[in-house]
Amino acid sequence: MSKPVIATASLAGCFGCHMSFLDIDERILELVELVEFDKSPIDDLKKFTRPVDIGLIEGGCCNVENVEVLRYFRKNCRILVSVGECAVMGGLPAMRNTIPLKECLEEAYLNSLTVAPEDRLIPNDEELPLLLDRVYPCHEIVRIDYFLPGCPPSADLIWEALTALIQGRPMKLDYPLIKYD
Amino acid sequence: MPDKIKFTIDGKECLAEPGQTIYEAARANGVYIPVLCHYEGLKPVGSCRICSVRVNGRWMASCTQPVTEGMVIENAVPEVEEFRKAIIEMLLVEGNHFCPTCEKSGNCELQALAYRYQIMVPQFPYLFPKREIEAFPGFLLEHNRCIQCQRCVRAIQTRDGQKIFTMKNRSKDVRVNVDRKLAAKMSEDQIQKAMDICPVGAILKKEVGFRLPIGKRKYDHRPIGSEIEEKK
Ligand code: SF4
Ligand code: SF4
Numbered sequence: 001m002s003k004p005v006i007a008t009a010s011l012a013g014c015f016g017c018h019m020s021f022l023d024i025d026e027r028i029l030e031l032v033e034l035v036e037f038d039k040s041p042i043d044d045l046k047k048f049t050r051p052v053d054i055g056l057i058e059g060g061c062c063n064v065e066n067v068e069v070l071r072y073f074r075k076n077c078r079i080l081v082s083v084g085e086c087a088v089m090g091g092l093p094a095m096r097n098t099i100p101l102k103e104c105l106e107e108a109y110l111n112s113l114t115v116a117p118e119d120r121l122i123p124n125d126e127e128l129p130l131l132l133d134r135v136y137p138c139h140e141i142v143r144i145d146y147f148l149p150g151c152p153p154s155a156d157l158i159w160e161a162l163t164a165l166i167q168g169r170p171m172k173l174d175y176p177l178i179k180y181d
Numbered sequence: 182m183p184d185k186i187k188f189t190i191d192g193k194e195c196l197a198e199p200g201q202t203i204y205e206a207a208r209a210n211g212v213y214i215p216v217l218c219h220y221e222g223l224k225p226v227g228s229c230r231i232c233s234v235r236v237n238g239r240w241m242a243s244c245t246q247p248v249t250e251g252m253v254i255e256n257a258v259p260e261v262e263e264f265r266k267a268i269i270e271m272l273l274v275e276g277n278h279f280c281p282t283c284e285k286s287g288n289c290e291l292q293a294l295a296y297r298y299q300i301m302v303p304q305f306p307y308l309f310p311k312r313e314i315e316a317f318p319g320f321l322l323e324h325n326r327c328i329q330c331q332r333c334v335r336a337i338q339t340r341d342g343q344k345i346f347t348m349k350n351r352s353k354d355v356r357v358n359v360d361r362k363l364a365a366k367m368s369e370d371q372i373q374k375a376m377d378i379c380p381v382g383a384i385l386k387k388e389v390g391f392r393l394p395i396g397k398r399k400y401d402h403r404p405i406g407s408e409i410e411e412k413k
Binding site: 082085088089090091092094095097098134137139140146147148149151173175176178179180181 | 277278279280281282283286287292295296299300301302306307309310311312395401402403404
């Protein structure tokens, strides 16, 4: 039997959840036995090469590229998991959600004290993905099957969730595993 | 001495003192009923409804309802627990709760309840409302996190009994209102008391913060309510 295939992505996140994933320490040796990696920043594969069993998504959606990647994952992954506060609820990037986008951009690129007068310019290059009006939790864009809160979720939670999904058993969520910070 | 009152919670036979509320009597019998707006020693108002139980088939707020002889109370049954879970989820989406940035994280009763109920994501959409942060000489009032429980309103007064915190507006616009003049005269201890009594991170004493490291905070290792359940 072939091994389950997993893929990961970091959208509007800080890569902290990926770092926390690597925090599984020596269990990483076990992981290599358990699964194969497809598209992920860990192996730098840019495109899916086969159908994926479990997709792990870090970060919410703050721009159109995030939305595109998320939809691409949904299409290619049997199970999709929101990993971390940003994927689950927008996280720190979503602190801009109560401020109109125009005001955010003006504050960051025009009015802020740290912007030198000659640098006052709101970036607008076609190479840059367009920002969305606000930051969206992943499940407001596509269907998400499981949610792992935490900033970041602990390595233990990620490990427990992943092994449970691979083995097709319910997750054992001991009290210290669920944290929002 | 008046006779004790007999009642049951989830089939467990319990005894109450006359005049005790369901919440108090349950607690005395080692049964945890979650509360948010209620606080030991304050007059209960029964506004958050998280302490709801079913008595002979009817829903009641256990923090205000006195126990009577022969009550059959349902507490930790799926329907009641789902109802409570929904309230917690509504509170989480109704404000702006960015726990990773919050000083109360780890000591917050709303968050602790969400942990106890294993809420991985609220079933409701996040509202991201626009709320203010107000500054007073000794503290901040973070409206993004206020759950309008009115604990501060009931607990904090001047020496001659004037309220420093009051409520204004109605319905979804209801907010805590602070009397600026009186707030300016609050002592450090009184500000600390207000911060401690607030179940969430809405009242924050200035110039201190994140005093307890992760791992040492109130709800890092044990669910809220464990201390009550362990008594019996
Ligand atoms: S008040 Fe509680 S639930 Fe809200 S952000 Fe702070 S820790 Fe989280
Ligand atoms: S400030 Fe705190 S104590 Fe006062 S109503 Fe809001 S949540 Fe309750």
